[in-house]
Amino acid sequence: SGRVEIFHNDVWGTVYDYNWDLNDAEVVCRQLNCGTALQAPQSAYFGAGTGQIWLGGVRCSGNESSLTECQSSGWGNSYYYYYGHNYDAGVICTGPIRLTGSGSSRCSGRVEIYYNNSWGTACDDGWDLNDAEVVCRQLNCGSALEVPQSAHFGAGTGQIWLDNVTCSGNESSLTDCQHSGFGSNGCEHGQDAAVICSAVSIILTGSGSTRCSGRVEVYHNNSWGTVCDDGWDLNDAQVVCRQLNCGPVLEVPQSAHFGAGTGQIWLDNVTCSGNESSLTECQHSGFGSNRCEHGQDAAVICSGPFLFVYYLIGLAGSGSSRCSGRVEIFHNNVWGTVSDNDWDLNDAQVVCRQLNCGSALQAPRSAYFGAGTGQVWLSGVSCSGNESSLTECQHSGWGNPYYYYYNIHYSDAGVICSGVIRLTGSGSTRCSGRVEVYHSNSWGTVCDDGWDLNDAEVVCRQLNCGSALQTPRTAYFGAGTGQIWLNNVTCSRSESSLIGCQHSGFGSNTCEHGQDAAVICSVFSCIDAIRLVGSGSTRCSGRVEIYYNNSWGTVCDDRWDLNDAEVVCRQINCGSALQAPPSAHFGAGTGQIWLDEVTCSGNESSLTTCVHNQFGSHNCDHREDAGVSIKTLNKKSSALPEDNKIQLCKHTRTHKHTHFISLWGHLIDTMLSLSQNAFKLVGAGVLVATGAAGPHK
Structure with missing residues (x-):
């Protein structure tokens, strides 16, 4: 225990106590083989030093092997001298004792002591509450509650330093108690002694x-x-x-x-x-x-234990749930957030998959679930969407100090996942596929006994995929594997989730995977429905509008440029962008303004996968509605009529030689009311409505 000093450039110097905490002290204690940190005293607790102040703003995770491996403000920053040595940092360590092992905590674990330059265990021969009491007091962990036997926290390795320990309970350290002598024992590590102290409640x-x-x-x-x-x-x-x-x-x-x-x-x-x-x-x-x-x-x-997981991920914040919240990553024994720079649905998809939370519905930005604290671990995350872990995605590196110093937590990224349901299988999309639910730590399918549009409607709503169009049967998207969780599902259509519907009970069925249920929702092939409208608009130029949350809305022109317009043009198969007109060039829209601060690289497949504020989060009015003008039209699209057209999304299942038409929201009813001659096929499967008369199905 004492004031911390470091030898650098042949000179001893102190550490300024700005940000000094137990994690920093833990590294010092480990480096000195002094057990674990009990306190991290500040304000020259052990007296003011002299000469150099070598380090300040030290930020350790607690796992570093040396204090100089931790992040800091740099060597000998002249700023430190403004405050002088009145702020020299110190440590108080436990000394040559520690608690460790599988499932251990600061106040419970396998007892190890440091002797002759190495850590070793204590044998549990005669080990009792008096012995444990000394350990708990030495570690500032209250009183002894239990003395688990037989290597309860796992068997140690190396030396067994103590055996036949006999304490009165009043000793100040374990090595003051009677014992057989260092290294003198006939024990094995299956007899390693342990304690649980009262600080563990x-x-x-x-x-x-x-x-x-x-x-x-x-x-x-x-x-x-x-x-x-x-x-x-x-x-x-x-x-x-x-x-x-x-x-x-x-x-x-x-x-x-x-x-x-x-x-x-x-x-x-x-x-x-x-x-x-x-x-x-x-x-x-x-x-x-x-x-x-x-x-x-x-x-x-819980999502731990950290002992066996290098990179853990969780969701937190105001209004969070198991499958929605601010994204936080556990790295170097510290939780930290993710900056929303370049954050999009592909990134959120990886998080949702990693948490077994189904598919990503939204990728909220701007601290939607509240601002975090402490580290900002990742920024500039760029996932393809297929990675198994967020840390496999490209990013700007761990803990960029820029985000820490400037407290960029107002840009913390979030996710909203579909929860314990997903659509998957051969030929599936985000809104069409074999239905699977997550229960008892595993994904399983739903049997199609009694499966109908009412049931499918609940699934589509839960996934933010519009209305149910079809309920393909007999494992249409391929047979699943593993559990068949649900059977005889009966929904009224009003339920908020599939498992809220009546069913036979989880795992109660006599089905086979050839009966796996599926759905095709009304937006199964167009995650982000988009259109160009307004005064003077054509099929390939106009005011940009997207369909979200059952209504059309515009895009604000803040930061709107050719890269953004390029994505729109590609998305509607209209060639390259010529202009990105701002200021409601095609007239002011009405209703919602869904997107603002859109920032595309130009390579995205849809506008909503670009970086943007939360849906509906903006400071705009409709005088700022964004537009696009196209350089050249795709030849297959040029024959499309400009009046009374309805653009549809399509998805081709080539192995079935079947074209499915997905209708946008309320347009379904309109389509069903058109005449038998109301449709014609133009180009590569583009369906166009040309008139309106009697009913058509």
Whole structure:
């Protein structure tokens, strides 16, 4: 313990305490083989140094092997001298003892001590609460609660330094207790001693549990007890996961999923907002007040453990859920956000897939779910959409200091995913395919017994894909594999999600994958319906409008340029962009202004995959409506009539030799009312309405 000094350029100097915290102190303690950090004193706690102030603004993740590996403001910044040595940083370390191992925390784990230049374990021969009490006090972790036996936190390696430890409980360090002598033992690492100290007030345990998944137990009145699952939900579980530093919650298994506990049931009717720092801060019926049995013991599955995951991802923020929120990444033992520079649906798609949250519906920008804090880990993310992890995508590098210093959290990226449903299979698109739902940690299909347009309507709405057009049967998009989760689904059309409909129960069916259900929604091939309209418009020039949330809206001309117009022209098969007229060149639109600050590279496949503000987020009026003019028309499109036309999206299933026509929203009814001669096929499958008379199907 002391003031931190560094030897650089043949001179010793101190560290300025700006941003100095336990992560920074942890690196110093490790570098000195002094265990773990207890405190990170500031303001020259150990007295003011003299001479150089070498470092300031140090930001460590806590995993670095040396303080000089951490980010900082640079060597010998003259700014430090303005404040002088009154702000010299210090550390207080635990000394030659630490708790480590699988599932360990700062105050629970396998006991290891540092001796003769190496760390080694303690054998559990005679290991008891008195011995553990000394360890817990030495680590500033309160009192000893338990002394798990038989390498409870995993077997160590290397030396076994202590055996037959006998403490009175009053010693200041473990090595002050009686023992057999350093390295003198007849033990194996299967006997490594461990402790759980009172600073740990909640644990996850049970059959098949890990550090971040298991039956929830809390410590109260000198004993561990379970939590009843009455009203137990994602908000409650989120508090547990945060309390254990286990990332976002993934699932809340019911009915003693990790086995029934014993003894007390401490909590019931727990009601958390999700923002509490510990479970006992949430509303509940009172300790021990319940009418539950252990068959109702609550459990959680968090997205950790970090011990086995290099790059973890989660969603957080105001109004977030398991499948929507501000994107945060766990890197170097620290959570951080993602800047929305170049953030689009392809990037969001990767996040949704990584979280088993179906497909990406939106890629919100501008801290839509609230501004994060701390690190901004990634920026300039550019995914193809097929990556298995966000960190596989191209980006500008980890922790660009520009974002940290200028607090760019107002640009934190977010995602809104479809949740526990997706469309997949051979020839599928975002809005057409085999229906799969996520349950019990795996994706599974839906049997088509009784499957109809009412059921499909709920799926299409849930995926923001318009209305249901068809319900192809007999595994039309190919047979799935694994579980068949749902059968005999019966929806009224008003449900918000498919699993809210009546069904036979998860996994209860006698179906085969040749009966996998599917849907074709009304916007299955045009994720982003787009049109050119207005005074003086043609098929390939006009005011740009997109169809979103069941209505057409315009695009504001802020930052509108030829790259943006190029994407529009390509999207409607109209050749290259000649101009990008601003200021409502084709007349002012009405209603919604859906997009603003659009920034395309020119290579995107649709306008909404370009960088832009949130849908409907703008500071514009319709005098700023953006337009496009096209240089040359595609030959296949030039014969299209300009009056009374309805442009349709198409998707070709070549292996079925079938063309499906997807209608835009309310235009379905219009199309069905046209005469038998109302359609003609022009060019490569472009369908055009030419008149209106009697009914046509």
